[in-house]
Amino acid sequence: TTLVHLHHHHIAPIFRRSWHSLLIQSSPQSIWSTTSARFKTTSSHHVFDSSLHHIIPCKSFFSSFGESKLRTQSSMINREYSTNERQASTENQIPPQRSESLDDYEPIAQQLDPIENLPLKNSNTMREQVVLLGTGWGGFSFIKNFDLTNCDLHIVTPRNHFLFTPLLASACVGTLEFRSIVEPVRRARKEENYFYNAAKCVQIDTDQKLLRCRPVYDREKGDYAIRYDRLIVSVGMDVNTMGVRGAEMHGYFLKELDHARKIRYKIIECFEKATNPRLSIQERQELLHFVAIGGSFTGIELMSEIHDFIKEDLSNLFPELMLECKLSIIEAGPQILSTFDKSLQVYAKKHFRNEHINIYTGRKVVEVRENGVQLDDGSNITAGLVIWTAGIQSRKLFHHGRSGGLPLDRAQRVVVDEHLRVKGYEGSIYAMGDCASIDTAPLAATAQVASQQGKYLASFVAQQLEGKEPNETNSFTYSHRGTMAYIGNYKSITETKEFKLRGRASWVLWRSSYLTMLLSIRNKILVPLDWAKAWFFGRDVMNFKS
Known part of the structure; x- marks a missing residue:
């Protein structure tokens, strides 16, 4: 009692x-x-x-x-x-936005069991064990191209799908549906020696060639270990808030599918709240001001999609609120889209000015608040939604000795040679994508680089399993295919080695290029259907959050 x-x-x-x-x-x-x-x-x-x-x-x-x-x-x-x-x-309350949970990475000294005492998942086999961490652009490209004849392939990642990130901004506003830009990892291969583990690697023991894996579900059951003979690290990068106060608490990120869903719900929620007749004009203006921090690809394309959403769909449903709507992009550098040619930067900036999208350059955010941001000059910008798209940083796996002594550069990225082999572990560990840095020629953290590295590494590791020695002629070489960015109102900018393009023609190229880059026939059918549906019937404005 x-x-x-x-x-x-x-x-x-x-x-x-x-x-x-x-x-x-x-x-x-x-x-x-x-x-x-x-x-x-x-x-x-x-x-x-x-x-x-x-x-x-x-x-x-x-x-x-x-x-x-x-x-x-x-x-x-x-x-x-x-x-x-x-x-x-x-x-x-705004849910935690970070793609990684700090609880998954407590210091190794606090772990209850040594890694060698954990239950070993792949103990009953004598085959070569190849383990891949991550299913981003590099990891999924490796999965699709790797020859499984001579080994078992284990995938360890908490995300059971591959996300087509170039179209993630379109999913934020309903131009595309979420399921149209993902590929299930379990269906990527049909061989019996292909295994998926819904877990996060929280420790690498390079001496014993063991990984500590923390399951996504039933965590109270405890961790388990996976043995590897060859390890491919492709865990990508995490969001970097650069120590700005309140960024993690009040800012929204755009790196995962769940982030896109939260942004869509928040936009619709702000408009619905603004219809309350008890709100003042100032309160409505605050609710309907959407701010993106970062003037690179993610911030520019996201604000362009939000602009189209408001102009083409929400303006018909909330016509009385259009005078209060406002979009702003804050960039710490001197220019937005800094990787493009200057003529294309000028064109984009002029286009945004014509579409009444405010651009703040050379301004740093020092604090993100519940109702806006504070800039380095002391000025405050009120907003109903603040989206942080500035900066990336290494995963927690590479901090405080959790990676088992893998060599890291200043940005905490794994140092690899021209064959993507980790320095000091040339015969057993490889790294690629955003989390890797080639010591002789570092490359930008882009989907193009990771995808090409994944395809190269799939062939290289398969050759090593067959006993073939590498040579200088088959080292990794990156081939740049060009850069594109959507800037709204069915216009984009494109830059390649051969030409520069802008406007509607560039937009046609932008859509057709990404359509051909989709990895499955299923998505190559779904994405055009979503575009047609949004064109004829408008974007989805329903909010299923109870």
């Missing part, structure tokens, strides 16, 4: 899951001491403080929340939320 009373009236409303952990892992004596302390105090605040000393030793509770988080949440005991209030509070 005592346990039931305490559970229902004090612990459950806030720490229901933690109380279950206490019941499972604590001894009867510690549970009784916890409940006894309840009746020695009078206020609910003191009840929790008295019980706190008994709850902290519970391993699952402590590791999940941390001591500092416990103290912060202990002050919430006087706030008795109803079910509806708790749901409303959760909906109003």
Whole structure:
């Protein structure tokens, strides 16, 4: 009776899951001491403080929340939320935007079990074990081109699909549907010696050739290990907020499919909120101001798609709000689209001015707030949506010795030779894509580079499995095919070695090029259908978030 009373009236409303952990892992004596302390105090605040000393030793509770988080949440005991209030509070909070969870990468010294004591998933085989980390442009290109005759191929990644990132901005506003720009990893190959692991690699042991894998589902079951003979690292890069205050808390990112979904919902939510007659003009203007931080490809194409969404669809549904709508791009450098020829930069800037999209160059964001940003000159820009598209950084896997001593450059990228072999591990470990840096000729972190490296490495590793020695003539050589960017209103800019193109003709080239680059017949059918559907019936403006 005592346990039931305490559970229902004090612990459950806030720490229901933690109380279950206490019941499972604590001894009867510690549970009784916890409940006894309840009746020695009078206020609910003191009840929790008295019980706190008994709850902290519970391993699952402590590791999940941390001591500092416990103290912060202990002050919430006087706030008795109803079910509806708790749901409303959760909906109003912006979910974490980072593509990596810091909890997955606690220091290795805090791991409970040495990696050699973990259950080994691929222990019952004598075949050569090739393990690939990541399914981005490089990883998926490797999967599609690799010969599985002489080995087993294990894929380790928490994302069970390949994402066609050049069209991700279009999915943000409903020009394309989410499923039209992804390829399932499990269906990439049909051979019996092809294995997918829904897990994240959180440690590389180069001495024992073992990987510590943390499953995406049922994490409480614990980690497991995978043995490798040859390891291909293609984990890409993470978002870099550059230490700007509030960027992770209040900013929206655009790197994964889930990010695109959140941006679409937020845009529709801002318009629906702005229809409230109790709002002032200033409040509506704040809600309907959308800001992108970063004037490179992602920021430019995203704001161009949002511009088309508002102009072609939302203007018909919310005509009374069009005077309050505003789009802005903030770039720290002197120019937007800095990788393009200057004439194309000038054309894009003039186009944005004609479409009433504000461009701020040479301005740095020092803080992202719930209702806007603060610039380095002290000025404030209010906004209903702030999207961070500036900068990338290395994954947490390469920090604090988790990568087993792999050589890293200043940007924490893995150093490889001209054959994409990791320095010091030439016979067993390779790296490619954004997370790799060729020591003799570093390349930009682009989809083109990663895709070509994936295809090259698939052939190179297969040859090594056959016992063929590499030579200078078959080292990796990058072939640049050109650069394109969509700037809105069915216009784009294109730059290749042979020509420069802009306007509608460039837009036709932009769409046809990406259509041919799609990897499956399924998506090559779905994407044109989505374009036609958006043209005839308009983009989807429904918000399924309850």
